[in-house]
Amino acid sequence: MSEKLGFDHVTKVFEGSGSEPDYVAFDDITLEAAPSEFLAIVGPSGCGKSTLLRLAAGLILPTRGQVVLGHKPIDAPPPGVIYLFQQYAKSLFAWRTVIDNVMFPLEGAPRARRAEQRAQCREYLRQVGLAGFEDKYPWQLSGGMQQRVAIARALAANPEVLLLDEPFSAVDALTRMELQTLVLQLWEQRKFTAILVTHDVDEAIFLADRVAVLGARPTSLKEIIDVGLPRPRDQFATREDPRFLKLRHDITASLLARSDGHVASV
Amino acid sequence: MTAADIPDDASIGRTRTGTVRLRPGSRAPGVLLIVALLLLWELSSRAGWIVSAYWPPVSHILAAAVAQLAGGEILVSLAATLRRAAIGYVAASVAGIALGIVLARNRALRCGLLPLIEIVRPMPTPAIIPPLILFLGVDDALKIFIVALASFFPIFTTTFVGVASIDDTLIQTARTFRISSTRMLYGVVLPATLPAIAAGLRTATSLCLVVAVLSEMIAGSSGVGYYLVEMQYAMRPDLMYAAVFYLALTGYALNRGFLALEARLIPWMGKT
Numbered sequence: 001m002s003e004k005l006g007f008d009h010v011t012k013v014f015e016g017s018g019s020e021p022d023y024v025a026f027d028d029i030t031l032e033a034a035p036s037e038f039l040a041i042v043g044p045s046g047c048g049k050s051t052l053l054r055l056a057a058g059l060i061l062p063t064r065g066q067v068v069l070g071h072k073p074i075d076a077p078p079p080g081v082i083y084l085f086q087q088y089a090k091s092l093f094a095w096r097t098v099i100d101n102v103m104f105p106l107e108g109a110p111r112a113r114r115a116e117q118r119a120q121c122r123e124y125l126r127q128v129g130l131a132g133f134e135d136k137y138p139w140q141l142s143g144g145m146q147q148r149v150a151i152a153r154a155l156a157a158n159p160e161v162l163l164l165d166e167p168f169s170a171v172d173a174l175t176r177m178e179l180q181t182l183v184l185q186l187w188e189q190r191k192f193t194a195i196l197v198t199h200d201v202d203e204a205i206f207l208a209d210r211v212a213v214l215g216a217r218p219t220s221l222k223e224i225i226d227v228g229l230p231r232p233r234d235q236f237a238t239r240e241d242p243r244f245l246k247l248r249h250d251i252t253a254s255l256l257a258r259s260d261g262h263v264a265s266v
Numbered sequence: 267m268t269a270a271d272i273p274d275d276a277s278i279g280r281t282r283t284g285t286v287r288l289r290p291g292s293r294a295p296g297v298l299l300i301v302a303l304l305l306l307w308e309l310s311s312r313a314g315w316i317v318s319a320y321w322p323p324v325s326h327i328l329a330a331a332v333a334q335l336a337g338g339e340i341l342v343s344l345a346a347t348l349r350r351a352a353i354g355y356v357a358a359s360v361a362g363i364a365l366g367i368v369l370a371r372n373r374a375l376r377c378g379l380l381p382l383i384e385i386v387r388p389m390p391t392p393a394i395i396p397p398l399i400l401f402l403g404v405d406d407a408l409k410i411f412i413v414a415l416a417s418f419f420p421i422f423t424t425t426f427v428g429v430a431s432i433d434d435t436l437i438q439t440a441r442t443f444r445i446s447s448t449r450m451l452y453g454v455v456l457p458a459t460l461p462a463i464a465a466g467l468r469t470a471t472s473l474c475l476v477v478a479v480l481s482e483m484i485a486g487s488s489g490v491g492y493y494l495v496e497m498q499y500a501m502r503p504d505l506m507y508a509a510v511f512y513l514a515l516t517g518y519a520l521n522r523g524f525l526a527l528e529a530r531l532i533p534w535m536g537k538t
Contacts, residue, residue, distance in 0.1 A: 059438050083442045090435040094534035095457040105443045107453075139537040157443060 002193045003080065003160040005056055006032035009065035012051055025051045026219035028065070031212055033161075038187060038194045040204035043214030044255060049197040053163045056195060057083045069161065080160035084167045088147040092138040098125065098149050099134035105157035124152040128182060144175035148182070155186065162187075164196040168203065177235050180207060184233060201255070205229070205247045206238055213254045222254055320503045331508035340493070340512055347489040348516070350406060351478040354413025355470060362418045362470075363463055366425025367455065383422070391416040391477060395484050404485035409478060416477040417470035421463070428462025429455060461535040464528050471520050479513065 012025040025048035033039040043049050054060045055067050058077040066073040069081065082105075085091040093101050102121040109117065125134060128148040138146050147167060154162060164183070168176040184207060187194050198204050204211045205227055213222045227247060229238055238244060304324050310316045311323035334340040369376045391412055402408040432455065440454045482491025490509055497506045528535060 054438075057438075057442050059441060077442050077444050079444060081442065083439065085435050085439065087433075087435050090433040091439040093436070093454070093457070094537050095460070095532075107449075108445065137534060137537070139534065 002035040002191055003070045004032060004035045004037075005081070005161050005193055005195065006030075006068045007052065007055070007065070008068055010052075010055065010062045010067060011064040012048070012055065012060070013063040026214070029219070029221050030065075031221060031224070033193050033195050035193055036191045037210070038196070038208045040196045040198060040208035040211045041214060042198055042201055042204045042211055042251065042255065043219065044216050045199055047214050047216060047219045049199075049214065050165050053083065053165050053195065053197050056161070056163055057081055059083075080158065081163065082154045082157045082159040082161070083163045084147075084150055084154055084165065086166040086169055088143065088150045088167070088170070089138070091150055092146060092153075094137065094139055097135050097137055098130065098141070101138060101149055102153045102156050104153060121152070121156055124155045125149075127155070127186065128152045142175075144171045144179060147171060147179060151179075151183065151186070155190070159190075159192045161193045161195065164194060164198075166198050167196075169198070169200070176203075181235060183207070188232065201248055201251050202239070205244060205251070206233060206235075211247075211251055213251060225251060225254075319501065322504045322507070326504045327507045327511065330502075330504035331511055334505060334508050334512075340490075340509060343488065343490045343493040343509070344512060344516060347475070347478050347482060347491065350409045350481075350489065351413055351474040354410045354478070355417050355474040357410070357414040358417035358470060358474070359421055359467060361414070362421030362466065363425050366422045366463075367429050367451070367459070370426050370429035371451075371455070387419050387423075392480055392484070395481060399485055404487075408485060409481040409489075412481045413474050413477045417474045420469040420473065421466040424462045424466030424469075425459060428459040431462075432458045460532050464532055464535065468521070468524050468528070471524055472517055475513070475517050475520070 007029050010029045011027050014023040014025060016022050029052070031039075031041075041049055041052060051060070055062055056074070058067075058074045058081065061075060068074065069078050072078070074081075093104065096104065099118065099121055102124055103118065106117045106121070122131075122134060125131060128151050130145060130148050130152065133141065133145070138149055141149065147170075150167075167183075168179050171179065180203060183194075194207075196204065196207055201211075208227055211225045211227060213225065214220070215222045225247065229241060229243060229247075308324040311321050331340075365379075369379060394415075395408070395412060398408055398411065402411060436454065436458060437450075440450055445453065478489065479491040479494070482489035483495050484491075486492035486495075490513055494506055494509055497503075497509065
């Protein structure tokens, strides 16, 4: 189950308070993730990547233009669009056990279905490798495990679109690779639309079908690059593929390029 | 970290979240100091280092304390004081938590009410007892009101700050799951604020006892505060000190009880 999600000439301006000038997060961005596509958005730090995802989640509204899910403009958090935050520890409910965190999106449903849903949530936890940790509290787990809880909770919400906001940048390198593989497996099974925001070029190429490159502030879309590497991707084979290295070179060069087109020496 | 995880040595530990926390460590040196001070008191009175009718030896005070307990008079007084403290405390808790949450989440009410609260808050509560007597008399209404007023502020303030400092990520996470505003309040905001609320409630626990005793001293016919003043007039320092001892014991027990409840009901305290 998946849905396309598009940015249609989206401009976001944050109003400055008092004497501060207005801050243009980005200007006139048009970009669309097709149903079941894995789209990565890379850009320098502070270019407003997370703001794009917050718009897609309906958490904030664009100043001009619109964000469209399927054919409907987003003006509030839409059903089926789930956000995976970088700060996993802050997005988990500390007063709930692991299984109860995963149950959270389902608790609006009738109580009669509770037992069935609980079994389903146990299955999600097993899929992310957390079988046996159901009754722990999030703060009793390592960072990588906490992000796995957040991923299981996202699965429980049955996402049509999964928004990934640098979800692996706060864990160590090995855990990051494990989580990348996990997300790819889940995406291949469930076929939701995935939009990943990252500043890690390797990660973007490894995961995505297309990589959108953003320029520095005020941010605009520089180019969209087709990855075209075969799936299923593999942490070794994919990363050692000469095409992978070529893509990494091109995207990194594009990120480092100044606005006048001059390529900085790498 | 639960109490059981704390190693039995006095040191400064780091919790998982990186906040520095003092570990209580072994109690033995502290208890020894208390015993030594009491011995010094006993000695200073018996050896005549301090010659005063108001400085009875500790042994006399202990005897008086036992007699007080046997006669039941101190229990009656304590019960009267605790009743007033408890009623005021509960009223303050309900008002403080409710207003703290509402004001933190509603901009219009915040703009309207916060200046008033900020003006009333720094006022020493005992200062308004004399004028309040004119309106509320000298009976329970006055004392309970004073207790409630004094206890309200720490509870309100910690709740307000607690709600305001909930991490935005948590609220946004909940929003993306499209929960109702009722569930946002009871399922997210309230539990996320509970550790802060508990801190305010704990401060108010000792404060309500202090203010109840104080109000009974100024205007009263029952309670430990009244008893203390009576014994002062009756020149019975041993009974005075004994009553103070029971107050200290009560306050200590309340605090310990509170901490035990906190550890049991809010295991995520300090974890977010």
